[in-house]
Amino acid sequence: MAQTAPDSKQGASPSMSLDEARVLPSGEREFMLDVRTQDMELNMGPQHPATHGVMRILLRVDGEIVTGAQPHLGYLHRCAEKIGENVEWLQYLPYTDRYDYLSSMNNNLGYSMAVEALMTGLEIPRRAQMLRIICAELNRIGSHLIAYGTYGLDIGAFTPFFYAFREREWMMALFEKICGARLTYSYIRIGGVFNDAPPGWLGEVERFCDVFEQKWVEYYDLLMENHIFVKRTADVGVISREMALDFGLTGPMLRGSGVDWDLRRDMPYSLYGEIWKDGAFKIPVARGEKGSLGDCWDRTWVRVMEMMESIKIVRWCLAHIEPGPIIGDVPKVLRVPTGEAYVGIENPRGELGHYVVSDGGKVAIRVRVRGPSFVNVAVTEALMTGTLLSDAVAIVGSTDVVIGETDR
Amino acid sequence: MLAVTETPLAAPAPVGDGNLVLDLLTGLRPESVPLWAVMATSALIAVGLAVALISLIAMFSTWMERKVAGHIQCRYGPMHVGWHGWLQPIADGVKLLLKEDIIPKGADKVLFVLSPAIVLASLLGAMAALALSPNFFFADIDLGVFFILAMTSTTTIGVVMAGWASNSKWSLYGSMREAAQVIAYEVPLGISLMVPLIVAGTFNLREASAAQGGWYGMHWFVFQNPFMLPAFLLFFTAVLAETKRAPFDLPESESELVSGFLTEYSGIRWSFFFMEEYAAMFLYSAVGAFFFFGGFESPFTWAVAQMAPHTIDLGETIGTLKLLGEGSLLHNLVAVATIVVKAFAGVFLMMWVRWSLPRIRIDQVMTLGYKYLTPLSMVCVLGAALFELAWIRFFGGAS
Amino acid sequence: MNATAKYAKNVWDGLKSSLVGMQITGKYLLQKPITVQYPLERLPIPNRYRGIHYLEQEKCINCLACARACPIDCIEMDAVRHGKELEWVSFTLDYQKCMFCELCVYPCPKDCIHMGTEFAFVSYDRSEFKHDLLSFKGMAREAKIRMLEAEEKKKRKEAAKAAGQEVADEPESDADAEAES
Ligand code: SF4
Ligand code: SF4
Numbered sequence: 001m002a003q004t005a006p007d008s009k010q011g012a013s014p015s016m017s018l019d020e021a022r023v024l025p026s027g028e029r030e031f032m033l034d035v036r037t038q039d040m041e042l043n044m045g046p047q048h049p050a051t052h053g054v055m056r057i058l059l060r061v062d063g064e065i066v067t068g069a070q071p072h073l074g075y076l077h078r079c080a081e082k083i084g085e086n087v088e089w090l091q092y093l094p095y096t097d098r099y100d101y102l103s104s105m106n107n108n109l110g111y112s113m114a115v116e117a118l119m120t121g122l123e124i125p126r127r128a129q130m131l132r133i134i135c136a137e138l139n140r141i142g143s144h145l146i147a148y149g150t151y152g153l154d155i156g157a158f159t160p161f162f163y164a165f166r167e168r169e170w171m172m173a174l175f176e177k178i179c180g181a182r183l184t185y186s187y188i189r190i191g192g193v194f195n196d197a198p199p200g201w202l203g204e205v206e207r208f209c210d211v212f213e214q215k216w217v218e219y220y221d222l223l224m225e226n227h228i229f230v231k232r233t234a235d236v237g238v239i240s241r242e243m244a245l246d247f248g249l250t251g252p253m254l255r256g257s258g259v260d261w262d263l264r265r266d267m268p269y270s271l272y273g274e275i276w277k278d279g280a281f282k283i284p285v286a287r288g289e290k291g292s293l294g295d296c297w298d299r300t301w302v303r304v305m306e307m308m309e310s311i312k313i314v315r316w317c318l319a320h321i322e323p324g325p326i327i328g329d330v331p332k333v334l335r336v337p338t339g340e341a342y343v344g345i346e347n348p349r350g351e352l353g354h355y356v357v358s359d360g361g362k363v364a365i366r367v368r369v370r371g372p373s374f375v376n377v378a379v380t381e382a383l384m385t386g387t388l389l390s391d392a393v394a395i396v397g398s399t400d401v402v403i404g405e406t407d408r
Numbered sequence: 409m410l411a412v413t414e415t416p417l418a419a420p421a422p423v424g425d426g427n428l429v430l431d432l433l434t435g436l437r438p439e440s441v442p443l444w445a446v447m448a449t450s451a452l453i454a455v456g457l458a459v460a461l462i463s464l465i466a467m468f469s470t471w472m473e474r475k476v477a478g479h480i481q482c483r484y485g486p487m488h489v490g491w492h493g494w495l496q497p498i499a500d501g502v503k504l505l506l507k508e509d510i511i512p513k514g515a516d517k518v519l520f521v522l523s524p525a526i527v528l529a530s531l532l533g534a535m536a537a538l539a540l541s542p543n544f545f546f547a548d549i550d551l552g553v554f555f556i557l558a559m560t561s562t563t564t565i566g567v568v569m570a571g572w573a574s575n576s577k578w579s580l581y582g583s584m585r586e587a588a589q590v591i592a593y594e595v596p597l598g599i600s601l602m603v604p605l606i607v608a609g610t611f612n613l614r615e616a617s618a619a620q621g622g623w624y625g626m627h628w629f630v631f632q633n634p635f636m637l638p639a640f641l642l643f644f645t646a647v648l649a650e651t652k653r654a655p656f657d658l659p660e661s662e663s664e665l666v667s668g669f670l671t672e673y674s675g676i677r678w679s680f681f682f683m684e685e686y687a688a689m690f691l692y693s694a695v696g697a698f699f700f701f702g703g704f705e706s707p708f709t710w711a712v713a714q715m716a717p718h719t720i721d722l723g724e725t726i727g728t729l730k731l732l733g734e735g736s737l738l739h740n741l742v743a744v745a746t747i748v749v750k751a752f753a754g755v756f757l758m759m760w761v762r763w764s765l766p767r768i769r770i771d772q773v774m775t776l777g778y779k780y781l782t783p784l785s786m787v788c789v790l791g792a793a794l795f796e797l798a799w800i801r802f803f804g805g806a807s
Numbered sequence: 808m809n810a811t812a813k814y815a816k817n818v819w820d821g822l823k824s825s826l827v828g829m830q831i832t833g834k835y836l837l838q839k840p841i842t843v844q845y846p847l848e849r850l851p852i853p854n855r856y857r858g859i860h861y862l863e864q865e866k867c868i869n870c871l872a873c874a875r876a877c878p879i880d881c882i883e884m885d886a887v888r889h890g891k892e893l894e895w896v897s898f899t900l901d902y903q904k905c906m907f908c909e910l911c912v913y914p915c916p917k918d919c920i921h922m923g924t925e926f927a928f929v930s931y932d933r934s935e936f937k938h939d940l941l942s943f944k945g946m947a948r949e950a951k952i953r954m955l956e957a958e959e960k961k962k963r964k965e966a967a968k969a970a971g972q973e974v975a976d977e978p979e980s981d982a983d984a985e986a987e988s
Contacts (some may be wrong), residue, residue: 050663057854064581064770091878094908154663156654156767162481166841173850180857181921184907194909195855221830227817227824228655228766300750334913389581390769393664480832481898483842641822764828780818 034199039067046075050154050393052322053403057380059392066392071377077408081328089115092367096209097184098332099371100405103145103348105132105139105175108344113269114194114354115190117341119330127324128192130317134205135175135187137310137317141212142171143348144303144310147400151300152223153233154397160223167215169206178200190334191325206318209311211245216308224297224304233300234291236385237395244294247379249370251350253399254305256299269364271317278285280316281309290321297400303400335362348399349373371405449659454546458535462528462687467497469686469755476759507675512575515672519573524673524680527566529533532689534559534691542704543742552613553601555593560650560688564590567659567669574672582668584802586659586769588647592777593656597646601784603639603792604629604699613695617703625710628702635792640700642785644757647692649777651685653764661767686755693754694747701750703745712739812922856908858926862940865947866919873911873920879904881913892954894946902928902936905958909981 016345054075060068066263080099096111097219098106099139113276116122116392149164178197179187187194223229239249244257254261262283264272273283284305286298310386336358344353357366414597415767471494473487478485480649484494511520537555538543564587581621607629608616620628630636649656660668670681718732730736839971843850880906885896907961909922924927930936946954 040577049666087878091876091910094910095877097908152766156661156663157765158477158659159481159763162483163835168483174857178855180855181907182855184906186910187648194913197852198855218831222764222828223766225824225830227821228765228768230824231772232766232769257732257891258614319815350970390658390661390767396975440970476836479836479840482835482838483840485842487844489846732846760829761825764832765825784818 012394037062043280044392045072047068050396051403052396052401055377055396055401055403055406057384057392057396059384059389061389062213064390066384066387068292068387069381069392070326071380073374073377073403073406078408081367081369084364086363088362089336089364091322092364093189094186097171097186097371098404099369099408100143100349100352100373100402101183102402103136103139103143104183105183106143106345106347106352107190108186109136109270110189110343110347110354111356112190112354114341114343114356115336115344117343118356118358119190120337122191122328123195124192124328125325126271127196127321128169128328129325130321131178131193131326132145133275134186134314134317134321135178135185135193135273137172138171138205138208139185140306140348142168142311144146144252144307145171147303147348148219148223148300148307151400152229154393155229157223157229160219163219163222170326171209173203174205174208177204189327189332193324196280196326199376202318202321205314208394209318212309214310216311224301225350229306229395230290231298232390233296233394233398235295236291236387236391237296237398238292239294239383243292243379243382244331247382248375249379250398251347252299253350253376253379255284257294257300258286258288260285263344263351267344269343269345275313275316280314281312284309290300296394298397299400300306306348333362335360336364340366344370347372349405350376350404369408371408373399373403373405375408377401377406439752443747458532458546462531462535462683463501464745465690466500466683466686468752469689470497470500470682472752472756473686473740473759476756480760502678504676504679509677510672512672514575515724516573516575519569520672521677523570523573524565524677525566526569527563528680529560530562530566531687531691533562535687537613538691538694539617539698540747541740542614542618543740544744544795545614548571548614549612551611553605553611553699556691557598557601560691561590561594563688567681570673571669573694574669576672577667578667578671581665582659582661582671586652586669588770589652589656589658589773589777592774593649593781596642596743596777596781597650599782600639600642600646600787601695601699601724602785602789603633603635604651606789606793606796607633607636608699613698613703616698616704620702620705621710621713623709625702625705628700628705633795635788635795636700639785639788639792640696642781642788643696643700644754645776646781646785647689647696648758648761649773651688651758652691653685653689653758654767655768656773657762657767658770658773663767689755689758690751693758694751696754697747697750702746703743703750704746704747706742709739709742709746712736712742740805809961819945833971852924852926854924855922856926857922858924859902859922859928859938860940861921861923862898862942863917863919863921864895864898864916866917866949867893868917870916872916877905877911877916878908879906881905889954890956891948892946892950893909895941895944897944900940902938903933912946926974966981979980 004220009281023359026392039060039062042061044054044059045051046054051057056066056075058072059066078098080095082386083095087095093111094107096107099108116124145164145168150160152158152164175185175187176182178201179185179195181187215234229325235265239247239253239257241257241259246256249257250261260283263269263274268274268276284302286293286300286302289301290297335355338358338360340355340357342353344351344357346352351370352372353368353370355366355368356364359365380395380399383395474485474494474496484492486496487494489499508700509516520538534556535557538544539550539552539554543576567586571579571581574580587643602640605611608619610616610619616629624630630640648654652659657719658668662669665671670678673681711731713734715732715736715738717730717734719730719736758805811820841888869884869888871884874880874884881901883901884898886898887894887896907922912920912922928936928938
């Protein structure tokens with residue numbers, strides 16, 4: 001075999017001459033032809049069907065094999081944090097909707113709780129807490145439905161996407177009834193919530209839960225158990241326990257690697273501690289059922305299972321909700337006492353942290369957001385190298401990034 | 409040319425039994441026009457008919473695909489152009505014709521323009537071997553299936569050319585995948601078709617269909633041999649891969665390769681590829697119907713064939729016309745309806761599969777083709793042959 | 808699991824799960840779609856819907872509370888004050904900027920700015936998105952009458968002051984009666 005000049009060797013393409021065969025663990029001998037080709041640079045994105053928005057991944061490919069990947073962020077940067085230093089406390093609320101636009105309720109909750117942490121003496125009424133949790137969990141379902149649907153789309157199954165959107169539509173109609181918006185809710189505000197639930201709303205949530213539980217079985221059978229889907233996702237993009245911790249992954253990405261960590265249980269906020277003590281919900285942690293622990297299938301599995309757990313939390317709240325005030329004693333012109341606070345909550349995508357600093361004025365000194373997508377997406381670079389091009393798509397999909405949040 | 413049968417071309421023949429177009433043209437021919445011109449004209453008419461057939465099939469299939477996809481996904485699909493949007497394909501056709509025809513700057517212009525033509529032309533060629541009824545067909549080819557398989561795999565050349573000529577990385581990926589996939593799946597496709605061919609003993613579509621006429625028109629090959637159903641499943645899977653349908657739509661996989669080899673195409677050129685895809689689906693479904701599900705034969709066809717013959721005289725130029733009975737006009741019409749319904753049932757099945765399953769990865773496509781379909785189809789062929797032998801040995805005569 | 812069993816299991820799993828998937832999709836194929844044919848039929852819009860604003864202009868006192876509450880300053884208003892009465896020049900809301908957050912609605916002291924259920928807002932021109940919420944320009948008829956009354960009263964008061972007399976309350980009740988009629 002003719003040897004090519006060493007400088008033409010690019011990337012990590014493993015190549016050797018015919019006679020030096022690699023011995024695989026199974027005892028087989030693997031031969032590789034000594035054909036060195038130049039790697040190709042491939043721009044996946046910013047406009048690409050699989051990047052869930054405007055993320056750009058610069059791939060270096062050797063045929064179908066990815067030899068290097070580099071995610072480029074920042075195409076959707078909107079200076080959210082800087083805006084936080086320029087508008088009043090309450091006025092920043094609508095902006096929190098917009099970083100992870102699929103789970104606005106949770107973002108509202110995170111920001112509100114961060115500000116409330118500074119406001120000593122402010123008590124949030126129980127009904128407001130309940131409404132907050134119902135909305136946040138419904139929103140978690142909606143967000144996971146999108147993750148499930150678009151992941152199906154990435155893998156090439158179109159229909160689950162539409163089924164997921166069917167239920168999500170209902171969820172959005174519920175939100176539309178309670179707060180008037182379908183995507184950017186701005187519902188949970190500092191001190192409570194904006195509106196009380198309209199009459200009949202809680203009953204409708206109950207009906208939604210009933211129907212959703214039936215449909216959920218279909219989701220599971222249609223995609224999760226599908227042989228092709230399993231083959232496409234199992235053993236692909238494996239994140240080991242250590243790697244997950246090293247990269248600082250949170251949320252389903254972390255639990256998909258078998259780490260049992262959920263802020264709702266481990267650092268309980270709002271009423272979650274009480275709900276957990278009541279045994280109303282469990283934390284699904286992947287077990288590596290279809291392949292090795294921490295593969296794409298496990299991550300998707302965690303998301304799909306979490307939808308059911310959220311339904312259980314919603315049901316608990318529906319059973320325990322009582323009439324009462326919906327907002328605590330918040331002055332009209334909000335002046336937050338001096339201090340700083342960090343509050344992390346369990347967003348559908350992981351730990352959403354808000355760090356706020358106040359000097360006692362009407363405007364924050366600093367608002368810092370720890371977006372889970374931003375941290376989670378970093379792992380794709382390490383996972384993609386050495387996989388096939390189709391796997392690269394599957395890996396990006398399984399991180400479930402929302403570009404609005406990575407870039408903010 | 410519609411309707412060519414055993415009768416030599418030159419001899420005047422009755423309708424449904426000979427070449428209608430050629431006969432008519434010969435009858436009307438003034439002395440000054442040479443015979444070859446007449447034959448060329450009739451050939452052109454046949455090509456026109458084939459093109460019309462392909463576009464009709466493509467139009468109906470696109471409408472059907474949208475409807476099937478829509479209803480599977482709890483929506484309606486097109487609803488506004490005509491009743492339930494049945495005129496939508498025409499509106500789309502007009503739109504595609506009027507669209508700007510874009511040839512990318514770095515593209516190889518000749519190949520870029522040529523490849524849709526090659527794709528469509530090879531499919532047209534394959535269409536020639538398709539028989540629409542016992543007496544209506546374009547060309548009666550003894551190696552009919554063989555010809556169809558050969559011609560349809562030529563489309564790959566067009567696709568590879570398209571991918572190369574587009575000068576786009578995504579297109580190149582698409583066409584490379586297509587080439588690999590077609591090579592991998594031609595083998596199981598051919599081998600799984602061997603099973604009915606063993607039973608039928610012929611490559612000719614019409615003859616294969618005629619061999620399934622017993623049992624009140626239900627003596628289909630699937631019921632004749634226990635290895636036929638697995639063979640059909642293998643054939644169906646291979647056809648999905650051949651026609652680039654999901655779960656094997658890797659050449660144009662949307663979420664990975666943007667649009668695969670179609671990325672740079674637009675307007676009417678793009679629609680050529682589209683027409684090819686749907687026409688190929690129809691063609692392969694028809695082949696499947698011929699060799700597994702009775703071809704023209706159904707209880708209806710059988711009933712019409714059993715009717716007492718009835719003919720009417722239509723004057724000298726045309727001759728007599730058989731209305732009822734075997735080989736008559738009604739028989740042919742029912743046969744056409746049967747095969748069209750069966751073929752579209754196959755197309756429907758492909759659509760149903762497409763909208764239910766995720767996409768396979770390229771290495772799995774290869775694994776499936778080489779490690780699963782090919783050996784399994786060989787087992788089927790072996791089993792079917794042994795079964796036939798045993799049947800002949802113990803019961804005497806074919807099953 | 809040995810290789811043959813694995814092979815057979817793969818074939819079986821592939822076939823079975825495909826059939827399960829097709830069964831689910833087939834079930835929906837036969838059901839009625841859930842699509843709403845939008846321009847022909849519409850979903851009911853809940854009355855809390857945050858659509859395009861409307862203003863109860865008679866009540867509004869031009870206090871600018873809504874404009875201050877808006878995070879992106881998309882409310883602009885202009886009115887000339889005649890004593891207590893307002894002559895409206897403009898009250899515009901820039902829908903290119905507005906994010907329908909409803910923050911402008913809560914601080915209003917007179918509860919006169921609301922968000923409606925209208926949401927379809929299409930235009931060929933960006934400038935049209937600067938929407939004027941005023942239902943009339945200038946002054947309402949009643950306001951004008953009230954203003955004239957007030958002016959008259961003031962004049963009379965001045966005149967009375969000049970004459971060193973106190974004015975009775977009669978003219979005011981007159982004006983009320985007129986406004987009601
Ligand atoms: S809805 Fe929000 S953005 Fe729009 S005008 Fe009111 S406060 Fe401003
Ligand atoms: S807050 Fe109410 S009263 Fe004040 S200007 Fe706005 S709409 Fe008018």
